[in-house]
Amino acid sequence: MNSETLNTLDNYSKNKYKYGFVTDIDNEKPKKGLNEDTIKFISLKKNEPDWMLEWRLKAFSKWKKMKEPKWANLNFPKIDYQDIYYYSAPKGFEKKPKDLSEVDPKLIETYNKLGIPLEEQKVLAGVAVDVVFDSVSVATTYKGELEKLGIIFCSIGEAIQKHPNLIRKYLGSVIPSGDHSFSALNSAVFTDGSFVYIPEGVNCPMELSTYFRINAENTGQFERTLIIADKGSYVSYLEGCTAPKRDDNQLHAANVELIALDDAEIKYSTVQNWYPGDEDGKGGIYNFVTKRGLCAGKNSKISWTQVETGSAITWKYPSCILKGDNSIGEFYSVAITNNFQQADTGTKMTHIGKNTKSKIISKGISLGKSQNTYRGEVSFLRKADKARNYTQCDSLLVGNKCGAHTVPYIDSKNNTAVIEHEASTSKINEDQLYYCRQRGLSHEEAVSLIVNGFCKQVLQELPMEFAVEAQKLVSISLEGSVG
């Protein structure tokens, strides 16, 4: 590091003390673009120890040599990595709408349909709310209760400060920073995310969610989540939000790592409803997410459930590495694409240990002019004796301008392992539709009912309060596209 950079860095750090962290943030945005200075800036901003900065820089040097993975069936303009702000959270207050009347009425309409309370609507729409807001106090009470049990639930930034041993041991252990270009990018510039540690033998009494975390609002475009379930523990984690989230950011590259030790179980549920772009396919979020769980211990279990309805581009393969003997991996997914949305999503189940089991249920629904792809890999390595997989992926097409694709990769190297895969593609059954219409449902209601039934197998895997909202969300996603 030359003296000039040191000076700059020094100035930044002084600024921080002078003006504080939140209020003057707009002046402290780094320049657009990705280079070592940006990373140093982020690291300094977050007051990170040296080893963390080193780790980031290492990932950055890997990223520079990498190309974006090309396998997906997606079509989008080239991403200009130098035209992005890499540190933009939290957003300046002056940008925010002052009250709900300034928020897009379409958005409010959707909130009302989903039955989201007024106060929550404000948070979601980014309205500046008073500090004494219900859910914040709720969050703190929860936090106290969790602390009693020894559960650590905080932002990843806080964890780097307070629990460096756990971070050093597990961060990047499931998704190595050099895995592919998006994971390297995330490792270099991640700004926020959650950290969860469940101690040995603890059954987390409530569903953890980003929503309950005080700084949930800060969740940036490069989110990093790390969940560790120690021996014999259980945790259910909810990510995202059922309501649509408007965001200026175009590129989202999140990394989520799960680690389950002996007899531990992690259930991870996602409802993703980022801004999908308008009816003409303009705008929308590019969502490049890497999610991977490691069943490190014996009898461990990781279960992914996702409902994907938003984003212009979805590139997401929550996967499980079944390393421990008798471990179980599950993947339940509903992906709905409408208008010009493109989704390439699926899972990867790698069976390493003996008696490992995995189950994949994927439902894809394409409407409008969208493209929906299931891409999944199931592989049995040499030592995966008696491993078992069952895969079912069904696609539903509504309209003749969309596409539904299924691309499974199946690889077996063990002669005691059994794999079963089935897939089907069809349109909505005319007889079912006729039956519903006959009973007095409108065409749209009938389609919505049938689609909900089609997804039921997955939706019932969601935690209760999520499931109700997700069902409504499915109906909303279908609106205006049928008939």
Next chain:
Amino acid sequence: MNIQDNYLKNKKNIFFSENKDIQTYREKLINIFENDRLDKKNNESLKNINLKNFIDFKYKYLIPEETSVINNNQENSYSIVSVNGQCSSFKDDKIEITTIVDEDYNDFSKNNTIEKNDHFVNLNSLFLNSGFKIVIKKNNNIKIKISNIITDDNLTIFQKNNYICEEGSSLNLIEEYENKNNSSSNILNVIKLQKNSQLNHFLIQDNSPNHNLIITTHSSCKKDSTYTQKVYNFSEGYVRNFHYSELIEANSEADLQGIFFLKDNNTSNNKTFVRHLAEDCKSNQVYKGILNGRSKATYFSNTHVDQVAQKTEGYQLSKGILLSDNASYFSKPELKIYADDVKCSHGSTIGPIDENAIFYLRSRGMSKIAATKILISSFINEELSSIDNEQMSEIIQKKLVRYLSNVK
């Protein structure tokens, strides 16, 4: 030796090397190989393959001294012996056999869209040194049996055959590949089915361990035509079966089936690709594999349904049995669908022989080996019993018994 030198040195032995258009096309192909513009990771034609062996080969071709024999023993039945990929000309009022000409070459290479990334088809286009064209005339019902013979060791055959079934004709085609020498064949069959025609295509492959066979078929079906293909691979050497089928007019059908029996260090790569480009078409892709020893197999199946291809029915099935610890099977059944009124599905299973079934048979007093053999036979029974040609069925049964005698 690199591809370019190989080509230039053997130019005199390669078909159409005087034709300028073809020359330019081939230069393009050479460029792809020379500059290593091959996408090794995502290209299905390169999976499980040591490409170097196939690119750095020693080109050797002999023009056969004896011409092939065409017998017309029974009415409507012909048997052809093709020597080093060549076949002498023949003509009667039902069929016509000629060697291929420039036009046939261009016809395929220029309209070659789906196989563009298939590098073995490209190699074939580059080094083409043999081939013939068979036309079945209107409204005839013909049986043809072709035995492929290679006269010398270390030959590299690059063969391209054209089959044209004219309107209303029906062809029963049996191709035998039983070579015992160390040669390698790269064969491309281009099949055109005119209106209301039918082709039943059987391929029996039983080569010795040192013979490589790379066979690719491209069939296109016009209105009301049906193409049925059945591949039986008993080879001990490397075999590649890639079969592409295009349903270009309404109400046509493609049925691609295959069974492979692998053992020892053998490898087999298989692919079926059906493109639905018109309404009311049906397709079916079924491959079954039995893998023993350290053998490896891949099977890619792909159903592509175009936006206009409403009322499509497309089915895929892939089943594999692994008999040993060291065998491995990779399958990728793919559906790409752009039309909504379709019925498409695929199923894929890989696993060992059902232990409960073995237990059942053993409890009835059968030895473990006998039980295993019975279960393997029943696994493929559906395909074997559907062969309506008695002679064929006998040949295949014999080969199956031979394969099973090695199962322990």
